[in-house]
Amino acid sequence: MNVRDVMTNKIYAALPNASITEVAKKMKELNVGSIPVCDNQDQPIGIITDRDIVLRGVVEGLDNTSSVSDIMSKGIVSVTPDTHVHEAARIMGENQVRRLPVIENGKIVGMVSIGDLAVTNIYENEAGEALSNISTPSRPMI
Template identity: 70%
Template sequence: MKVRDVMTSNIIAANSNTSIAEVAKKMRDLNIGAVPICDENNYPIGIVTDRDIVIRGVVDGLTSSDDIGEIMSKQVIYVSPDMHVHEAARLMGEKQIRRLPVIENGRIIGMVSIGDLAVQNIYENDAGHALSEISTPSRPMM
């Protein structure tokens, strides 16, 4: 099974000048945890998660009117729609991330999450293994 078979294709994106508050409201209203940040050509230049808003925004003293570009992750790890879901799950586990933008011809066409993989019964082991790797702390807790 390919990523395109399980990805969410109805996604929203923001640009780097969008306010933190506006992105947070989109996350709340759509019940999502990540928003890709794209340039004017819909090319992904970053991604922001709800955790980024808290850790890089609130904790670092930014205000809700500051640009989301100030807190986005600039290294975008992504997959192609033709990648096998086993490989996507492996990548999630290896990189310890729960969501991956799906890029085709340089443009974002969807998102795939660990939840998308988990609902496919035949990939339950892959998704479980990836989630286990994602949830394992990379450094000792204090």
Template identity: 85%
Template sequence: MNVKDVMTNKIYAALPNASIAEVAKKMKELNVGSIPVCNQQNQPLGIITDRDIVLRCVAQNSKDNATASEVMSKGIVSVTPDTHIHEAARIMGENQVRRLPVIENGKMVGMVSIGDLAVRNDYENEAGEALSNISTPSRPMM
């Protein structure tokens, strides 16, 4: 089974100049923890997670008019629609991410999450292993 079989293909992408308040409201409305940032041609530039907003905006007492491009993570890890589910789970675990943008021909076509893998009985083990790797601290806790 490939990513295209389980991904969410109805995605919202923020523009780089969108305000962080706008992005956070969209996250709440859509009940999601991340929103990709794309240019007008739907080419991915980065991704904003709820954690990015907390660490790069709120915790740093950032200005009220911070934009998506100022807060987003730029080094996004992605997959293609034809990536096998096993490989997607491995990539999630290796990179400690719960969601992967799905990119085809340089454009965002969907998102796949650890939850998308977990709801498929055939892939419970892969989802569990990926989550275990994601949840392992990358550095010692203090």
């Protein structure tokens, strides 16, 4: 089974000049924890997560009108629609991410989450292993 079989293909992408508040409200409305950031041609240039908003926005004292380009993660880890779900789970675990943009021909066509992998009973073990790797602290707890 490939990512295209489990991914969400109706996604919202923010422009880099969108405000942090605008994107946070969209996250709440869509009940999602991340939104890809794309240029005017739907080419991904970053991703903004609820964690980015808190750690890079709120904690750093940025104004809510600051743009998402100020706090987004720029090193995008992604997959293609033809990536096998086993490989997607491995990539999630290795990179400690819960969501991956799905890119085809340089444009974003969907998102796949750890939850998308877990709903397919066949891949519960892979999703569980990826989640375990994602949840492993990257540095010691205080």
